[in-house]
Amino acid sequence: MQFLRKKMLFIILIGIILLVVLIGYSLSDRENMSKPEKIINDTVGWVQSVVHKPVNYVTGFLYNIKEMKNMYQENQILKEKLAEYKGLIYEVQEVKEENEELRKLLDKPDSIRDYRAIDATVIARSPEKWIEQVTINRGEDAGVASNMAVITPEGMIGKVLSTSKHTATVQLLTGFDQFNRISATISRKDSKNIVGLIEEYDKETDSLIFRIIEESDKNLKKGELVVSSGMGGVFPAGLPIGEVKEVVYDQYGLTRTALVKPSADMYEINQVVVVDRGLPNPEKDDTSKKEDKE
Known part of the structure; x- marks a missing residue:
């Protein structure tokens, strides 16, 4: 009996050793697998x-x-x-x-909202004046003239600064200073409109300065749309300029100024529209009538 037990233990030990060897062999890195492994896989x-x-x-x-x-x-x-x-x-x-x-x-x-659209493409932009000016491929031949408004689908981006026969330079709103002004307004349905001037661009606040001239409603709210009023005689009415993002008082607390975020993206500009208001000039009409009579 004791001999049989020793024999059984010996067989079990041999089986364990063979099993360990087989496991190690199967886990080792080999290029070719054995037939049993292939069949199993x-x-x-x-x-x-x-x-x-x-x-x-x-x-x-x-x-x-x-x-x-x-x-x-x-x-x-x-x-x-x-x-x-x-x-x-x-x-x-x-x-x-x-x-x-x-x-x-x-x-x-005729209406102050009427205008003729002249499609144009931005063809040049100087790195030194990236946020101040762009050059478009329409000039005097296409009817483009100085001080015409320039817009994108999002809103106004600026005005024509100078023209040549086939091209024109556009002054962007972000390049406006105290010498560039736009007559603007905030339309109100239930009260009198807020009237003012877009006077310049403030680089510190990244905003257009909207100087309020006349207002009947003191509750000027953030997000209200500022558009051209058409009263300046150059731009047609209703062109989106920007949204009010903050209202500040002057140092005496008497007048208020609105900081306006431009509606259009001044950095990604490709296709634009030059706005030709094209309203007749009464003085020229009167002069031409006098000449005809003479």
Whole structure:
């Protein structure tokens, strides 16, 4: 009995040693695997592929259903937005027609909001005057003249400083000083508009200075839109300039100044529109009539 026990222990010990050797051999870095390892790997890979395909198919099917649901919801939202836009287009068209009729009745075909748009592209920008000036590819041949407003879809960026035959230099709002002023206003529905002047650009606050001349409502709020008033005789009315971000008093506490953040991006400017107000000059008209009579 004792001999049999020793024999069993010896066999178990040999088995453990062989198992350890096999484990170490399988874990060692080898270029070629043994046949049993190849058979096991192939079997496991085949089972994984068989299981993976239906699982992947079901997962993809459920994902497609979710995407279709999201697309349906987005489609409904887009249809609602499209309907709103169509309604706005019809309303704007009606307002334009009514406006034209009223002008005809009043015998006033021109408006301070009317202007002719001249499309242009920025072709040069000096590193030394990056936030002060840009050069566009439209000049006197296209009807561009000094002091015409220049805008982007976001709002006003400045005015034409000088022109040549085929190009023009635009003075950006960020390059305005005390010698460049824009007649501006903040429109109010329920009270009198706030009137003032955009006088210059303050680099310290990164803001346009809106000097308030006349106001009936003292509750000037942050975020209110400042637009051109058209009363300066150069720019048409209604061109967005910027939004009020802060209101400050002077040292005596009598007058108020609004710090305005420009609506347009002054750094990324590519396509612009030069605004030709094109209103007739009464003095020239009177002169031409006198010449005709003579």
